[in-house]
Amino acid sequence: MNNRVNDFTIKIATVNGTGTASANTLLMKSIFRSGVPVMGKNFFPSNIQGLPTWYEIRVSRDGHVARSGKVDIMVALNPETYARDVKELASGGYLLYDSTWPRPALLSRPDITVLGVPLAQMCNEHFNGVRTRILMKNICYAGVLAALLSLDLELIRGLLGETYAKKPQLVESNMKAIQLGYDYARQHFSCPLPLSVEPMDRTAGHIMIDGNTAAALGCVFAGATVAAWYPITPSTSLMDAFKGFCERLRVDLETGVKRFAFIQAEDELAAIGMVLGASWNGARSFTATSGPGISLMNEFLGLAYYAEVPAVVFDIQRVGPSTGMPTRTQQGDLMACAYASHGDTRHVCLYPANPQECFYMARDAFDLAERLQTPVLVLSDLDIGMNDWMCPDLKWDDAYRPDRGKVLGLEQILEIDRFQRYVDKDGDGIPYRTFPGVHPKAAYFTRGSGHTQFGTYTEDSADYQVVLDRLLRKWQTIKQRVPRPVVDGAGSEIGIVSLGSSDSAIREALAVLRGRGVAVDYLRVRAFPFGEEVERFLGAHRLLFVVEQNRDAQLRSLLTLETAVEKAKLRSLLHYSGLPVSSRFIVEGVLAEIEPSAEHPKDIARA
Amino acid sequence: MTFIAKPKVSHPSLPRNALGFTRRDYEGALSTLCAGCGHDSITAAIVEACWGLSLEPQNLVKLSGIGCSSKTTAYFVSGGHGFNSVHGRMPSIATGANAANRRLSYIGVSGDGDTLSIGLGQFCHAIRRNLDMLYLIENNGVYGLTKGQFSASADIGTRAKKGDTNLQPPIDPVLLALDLGATFVARGFSGDKRQLVPLIEAGLRHRGFALIDVLSPCVTFNDHEGSTKSYAYTREHHERTVLADFVPREREITVEYEPGEAREVALHDGSRIVLRKLETDYDPTDRAAAAAKVQQRMSEGEHLTGLIYLDARGERPEFHQVSATPAEPLNSLPYEVLSPGSRGLAKILERYR
Numbered sequence: 001m002n003n004r005v006n007d008f009t010i011k012i013a014t015v016n017g018t019g020t021a022s023a024n025t026l027l028m029k030s031i032f033r034s035g036v037p038v039m040g041k042n043f044f045p046s047n048i049q050g051l052p053t054w055y056e057i058r059v060s061r062d063g064h065v066a067r068s069g070k071v072d073i074m075v076a077l078n079p080e081t082y083a084r085d086v087k088e089l090a091s092g093g094y095l096l097y098d099s100t101w102p103r104p105a106l107l108s109r110p111d112i113t114v115l116g117v118p119l120a121q122m123c124n125e126h127f128n129g130v131r132t133r134i135l136m137k138n139i140c141y142a143g144v145l146a147a148l149l150s151l152d153l154e155l156i157r158g159l160l161g162e163t164y165a166k167k168p169q170l171v172e173s174n175m176k177a178i179q180l181g182y183d184y185a186r187q188h189f190s191c192p193l194p195l196s197v198e199p200m201d202r203t204a205g206h207i208m209i210d211g212n213t214a215a216a217l218g219c220v221f222a223g224a225t226v227a228a229w230y231p232i233t234p235s236t237s238l239m240d241a242f243k244g245f246c247e248r249l250r251v252d253l254e255t256g257v258k259r260f261a262f263i264q265a266e267d268e269l270a271a272i273g274m275v276l277g278a279s280w281n282g283a284r285s286f287t288a289t290s291g292p293g294i295s296l297m298n299e300f301l302g303l304a305y306y307a308e309v310p311a312v313v314f315d316i317q318r319v320g321p322s323t324g325m326p327t328r329t330q331q332g333d334l335m336a337c338a339y340a341s342h343g344d345t346r347h348v349c350l351y352p353a354n355p356q357e358c359f360y361m362a363r364d365a366f367d368l369a370e371r372l373q374t375p376v377l378v379l380s381d382l383d384i385g386m387n388d389w390m391c392p393d394l395k396w397d398d399a400y401r402p403d404r405g406k407v408l409g410l411e412q413i414l415e416i417d418r419f420q421r422y423v424d425k426d427g428d429g430i431p432y433r434t435f436p437g438v439h440p441k442a443a444y445f446t447r448g449s450g451h452t453q454f455g456t457y458t459e460d461s462a463d464y465q466v467v468l469d470r471l472l473r474k475w476q477t478i479k480q481r482v483p484r485p486v487v488d489g490a491g492s493e494i495g496i497v498s499l500g501s502s503d504s505a506i507r508e509a510l511a512v513l514r515g516r517g518v519a520v521d522y523l524r525v526r527a528f529p530f531g532e533e534v535e536r537f538l539g540a541h542r543l544l545f546v547v548e549q550n551r552d553a554q555l556r557s558l559l560t561l562e563t564a565v566e567k568a569k570l571r572s573l574l575h576y577s578g579l580p581v582s583s584r585f586i587v588e589g590v591l592a593e594i595e596p597s598a599e600h601p602k603d604i605a606r607a
Numbered sequence: 608m609t610f611i612a613k614p615k616v617s618h619p620s621l622p623r624n625a626l627g628f629t630r631r632d633y634e635g636a637l638s639t640l641c642a643g644c645g646h647d648s649i650t651a652a653i654v655e656a657c658w659g660l661s662l663e664p665q666n667l668v669k670l671s672g673i674g675c676s677s678k679t680t681a682y683f684v685s686g687g688h689g690f691n692s693v694h695g696r697m698p699s700i701a702t703g704a705n706a707a708n709r710r711l712s713y714i715g716v717s718g719d720g721d722t723l724s725i726g727l728g729q730f731c732h733a734i735r736r737n738l739d740m741l742y743l744i745e746n747n748g749v750y751g752l753t754k755g756q757f758s759a760s761a762d763i764g765t766r767a768k769k770g771d772t773n774l775q776p777p778i779d780p781v782l783l784a785l786d787l788g789a790t791f792v793a794r795g796f797s798g799d800k801r802q803l804v805p806l807i808e809a810g811l812r813h814r815g816f817a818l819i820d821v822l823s824p825c826v827t828f829n830d831h832e833g834s835t836k837s838y839a840y841t842r843e844h845h846e847r848t849v850l851a852d853f854v855p856r857e858r859e860i861t862v863e864y865e866p867g868e869a870r871e872v873a874l875h876d877g878s879r880i881v882l883r884k885l886e887t888d889y890d891p892t893d894r895a896a897a898a899a900k901v902q903q904r905m906s907e908g909e910h911l912t913g914l915i916y917l918d919a920r921g922e923r924p925e926f927h928q929v930s931a932t933p934a935e936p937l938n939s940l941p942y943e944v945l946s947p948g949s950r951g952l953a954k955i956l957e958r959y960r
Binding site for chain 2: 032033207208209213217220221223225226228245249250252256257258259260261262263265266267269270271272273274275276277278279280281282283285299300303393394395396397398400401402434435436437438439440441442443444445446447448449456457
């Protein structure tokens with residue numbers, strides 16, 4: 001067997017609402033504190049309590065943060081999903097289960113090692129109260145894993161101390177449960193297992209953070225003051241985090257005055273309306289939502305495009321269509337966001353690939369929205385937004401000041417004869433705007449109805465077209481101003497094109513493919529519209545795999561609609577199960593196309 | 608539709624307000640509504656009120672949705688920014704705009720379709736938040752731009768121009784606003800400028816959500832016999848309850864009132880409203896009694912008008928008070944007080960290790 005130290009995946013199958021989240025975070029963080037790169041992904045139900053939930057921890061000395069596509073240790077604590085959990089375990093893997101109850105003999109597999117621990121029995125003997133016993137059972141397995149993986153108990157105690165800083169009695173009870181599991185494992189099994197954790201120094205200068213928290217932090221640093229939203233999974237935690245940061249950082253301790261407005265709207269229609277109202281009136285304002293909210297916001301997005309009102313919208317994508325699977329991930333809103341609303345509309349979209357990009361792109365989104373006077377949609381997803389990712393420390397340049405774009409202040413207004421809202425003075429398609437309350441000369445009428453370049457109502461064809469054509473010139477300018485793509489590799493005739501959270505799996509897949517002698521270049525688009533570099537990459541490759549997490553190849557559609565690429569060159573690798581794409585899926589998809597074999601049949605690639 | 612520009616010439620003898628402006632300075636573009644439209648009278652009343660209050664034109668923000676009524680924000684105070692949003696969604700634009708800058712005056716002009724059908728939800732929630740704005744409904748019971756369909760404010764039994772009879776009960780914005788806790792609720796009639804102008808003045812100065820439902824007959828689609836929103840019917844059945852005289856803080860009360868007839872209410876900025884009750888048993892500060900009275904008169908086919916309810920003691924805080932936002936508008940806070948900077952970031956990151 002290969003060296004499996006610091007290179008394996010644990011999957012924990014439990015029932016939601018029973019306290020397993022804290023045990024899982026504890027395990028992940030203790031590995032992170034040991035200096036070993038780690039990733040944790042939560043596959044949870046759209047439910048409060050009682051349905052199956054899984055947590056995957058990938059330990060990767062090489063720093064891969066995508067799903068590996070295989071499970072080495074399965075902690076199977078949910079009888080309801082036991083059969084499929086056992087089935088998912090890789091050959092040679094370890095199955096940990098609660099031996100308090102008999103295990104169905106039918107579910108045995110000869111190729112795995114079974115480790116039974118009487119978790120419930122031990123906790124029933126040592127703790128009182130039904131709820132406490134359940135909670136402790138679910139922390140006890142962390143102790144078992146600590147022994148099996150050779151995790152440092154003192155480190156775990158330290159983490160518990162931080163978590164329960166205000167309730168020290170909980171540190172002791174949790175530690176007691178962990179010790180029970182730890183001791184049992186040490187007595188009954190040969191610890192540590194061959195796949196274990198050995199301290200490294202690869203996590204210094206890194207944090208573990210989820211994308212929603214990072215995006216919220218970006219909004220704070222960008223100087224956003226008005227946040228309006230309607231609760232929807234998986235975007236809610238972004239707004240919660242923004243509120244939390246503001247409550248800590250923007251409240252005057254003496255007076256209680258809050259330097260932000262946080263408005264829970266009556267629905268998404270109102271949330272985006274509030275954002276437009278506030279942005280139009282000179283405040284940096286944003287909302288966060290998910291697919292269904294984007295559908296509802298369409299009408300206002302069209303108005304914002306046409307009337308040229310800045311707005312920042314975070315779309316934390318989840319599985320569609322319709323209500324879909326609210327707690328599963330997908331990249332399914334690419335088309336809906338790019339062309340939201342009726343008539344000729346196109347919107348700036350940013351595609352962060354990880355939490356650190358959520359932070360920086362949140363800042364960029366506000367600057368772009370104001371510079372370009374148009375909505376900017378930041379398309380994150382549930383995988384980035386709600387899972388903890390290992391990221392390099394976020395950095396901030398104190399020289400940063402918000403770029404409000406072309407806004408005329410009082411002095412400039414006094415100098416002009418007449419304010420003309422939609423006239424292209426600079427030839428870049430971007431007009432000048434003014435804020436209410438400054439000077440009567442600067443007043444103008446914002447409307448979604450036909451308007452002239454002077455902002456007045458019109459039904460005249462020529463006047464209408466002047467504005468529409470200027471908006472198209474602005475779109476050309478936008479192409480040059482949005483974040484550039486990331487290109488990895490050059491010279492191969494095969495390329496991968498992708499975006500967003502598929503990135504981590506692709507980068508791992510590239511390493512595997514290159515290791516096998518298959519040279520593949522990689523282009524990650526970071527924004528819509530696509531600029532010249534995207535065009536160049538598409539032109540330079542004979543065969544292009546478009547990797548994305550939706551059924552209908554939406555990125556491929558956008559590429560064929562908005563670039564000169566030949567459709568025949570594009571092969572889709574589509575992953576839309578609701579779980580994050582794994583590197584294995586991509587490797588197999590690429591190999592099936594370029595080296596078809598029995599192991600990698602060609603039709604998989606065309607799925 | 609007219610494309611004729613309005614001449615900007617005014618007679619030198621026109622009276623001037625404290626800022627030296629004449630009424631002409633508070634006008635807007637030429638109206639494109641039908642001749643005789645009630646909405647134009649309301650526009651004139653708004654001009655009069657803004658002039659009377661000596662409002663700085665740039666400090667008035669005009670908001671609207673879609674419909675005949677919503678067009679009118681272009682027809683007054685051209686020195687103030689206007690935002691003609693989408694159908695039924697003006698309250699959300701108003702909420703965001705107000706959140707960004709609390710120092711300006713916000714007037715929203717809407718219609719019965721815009722408010723009571725497509726925009727009912729946003730209307731209710733703006734009231735619920737006690738957003739500091741004047742919300743004016745130009746209520747004619749009919750959809751004009753789409754040519755004569757009943758709106759949600761049409762009374763049961765009212766007849767359309769083409770002969771249909773309305774069978775659905777109306778939604779009354781005044782009753783709804785009272786129920787939702789609005790702090791200033793009034794009803795006017797476009798044909799009664801004397802009553803309407805002080806209501807608009809008081810509504811603009813009121814801190815919190817002020818609703819004025821203005822009956823505003825549609826001369827083209829709803830001014831015939833059998834309609835309960837025609838000029839003739841409204842003249843006959845609009846019943847003044849409480850006359851509100853608005854007295855700006857700069858002015859003395861000069862009118863003599865009979866003892867017991869008048870009651871003075873001070874507004875937050877020092878202005879006063881003098882309420883003159885036309886019925887001795889009516890108390891415009893009693894929400895439940897006001898609602899009961901409106902309902903009773905409605906069942907008799909009468910439109911109760913005047914200042915129907917006022918939260919005279921200012922019991923309900925408005926949106927910014929609830930949000931604890933600073934006195935300085937959020938849109939002008941310096942960046943330095945909003946960003947924790949690189950040192951702040953380093954401290955924050957410690958929690959994620």
